[in-house]
Amino acid sequence: MNQSARNREKDPEGRMPLAEHLRELRSRLAKAVLAVLVVTIAAAFFYKGIINVFTRPVLDSVGCPTSFADLAKRTADTTCARITINGLLAPFTLTLKVSLMAGVVLASPVWLYQLWAFVAPGLHRHERRYAYAFVGAGVPLFFGGAYFAYKVLPTTAKVLIDFTPHGVDNLLPLDDLLDLVTRMVVVFGLSFEVPLLLVMLNLTGALSGRRMLGRWRGTIMSITVFSAVATPSTDPLTMLALAAPIWALYFSAVVFSLLHDRRKARREAEELGDDETSDLDLTPYDDAN
Known part of the structure; x- marks a missing residue:
């Protein structure tokens, strides 16, 4: 049995000395980095397909025509972008960048779990069971936000490319894209992870559900402004496509926090009531007996 296991057996709350805490941090970081490295190496063999997945929506939206049929549809006022690569080492560095990006994203379940596994011992025993729930909810939330970014990317590219002067082709470096x-x-x-962060702050007692609910107007306005900036499109449906899910996630976090605060207050009241109503033996003690 290792030292870490013995420390956890001695302390039911999972507390450990500073040296053991640093060793635990090193172990968690090593596992997270190893997972990212393994996925990065695997993604390097498929980097061309990954690049095609990321660039296809933009090319379909603003790419210059490559066939005679597409060229015939182009008018004099049509603005298009042509993706380029500059430099001899650019393809190699691009491969490293794409592979690393894929490694960080696809290995997120592993490093998210390592993060929460490191934080969990600092929580109370009844709070540790939420660690797996956080990891299970955080991964699909992150990929959900990434999916929305992928869906609005063609519209965003179309709006931005329209600023190009008429009759001029836009040369778009692939690394910039x-x-x-x-x-x-x-x-x-x-x-999409912000509501999960609010729930975590509520569980640790740093933020109450009532306080979150009291600031809902400012939060809704902030989410709306963020959605408008992140999706530079004149179509309000595109902005709502991003804002509506974040609104729903925020109010879900508020409802969860309010229920948690109510349950916590009820539990504390019951514990206090048990202390107040406990029977006390007030009978005088007789030394003669």
Whole structure:
């Protein structure tokens, strides 16, 4: 039996010395990095397909025609973009970037679990059971936000490419396009994680459900502004496609927090009531007996 297991047996709350805590952190980081590295190496063999998946929506939306049929449909006012690669080392560095991006995204279940497994011992015993629920909810939420980013990307590219002067082809470096896609995927994915963060703060007692509910107007406005900036489209349906799920997730977090606060208050009241109503023996003690 290792030292970590013995410490957990001695302390039912899972507390450990600082040195053991640092060793635990090193172990969790090593497992997370190893998972990302393995997925990155595997993704390197399929990087061309990954690039095609990310660039296809943009090419279908704003790409310059490559066939005679598409060229015949183009008018003088049509603006298009042509994807390019500059430099001899650019394809190699692009392969590394795409593979690493895929490794971080696809290995997210592993490193999210390692993160929560490291944080869980700092929680109370009744709070640790939420660690698996957080990981199980965090991964699909992140991929849900990434999916929305992927769906609005063609419309975003169309709006941005329209700023190009008429009659001028836009040369779009492939690495710049992938950077844009990556930023949108990460921002959208993390935005879907915000309600989960609010639930975590509520479970740790840092934020109450009533306080979250009292600020719903400002939160709704902030989500709306974020959606309008993240989806630069004149179509309000595109903006609502992003804002509506985040609204729903936010109010779901508020409802969960209110129920948790009510259950916590009821439990504390019952414990306090048991202490107040406990029978006390007030009979004088007789030394003679």
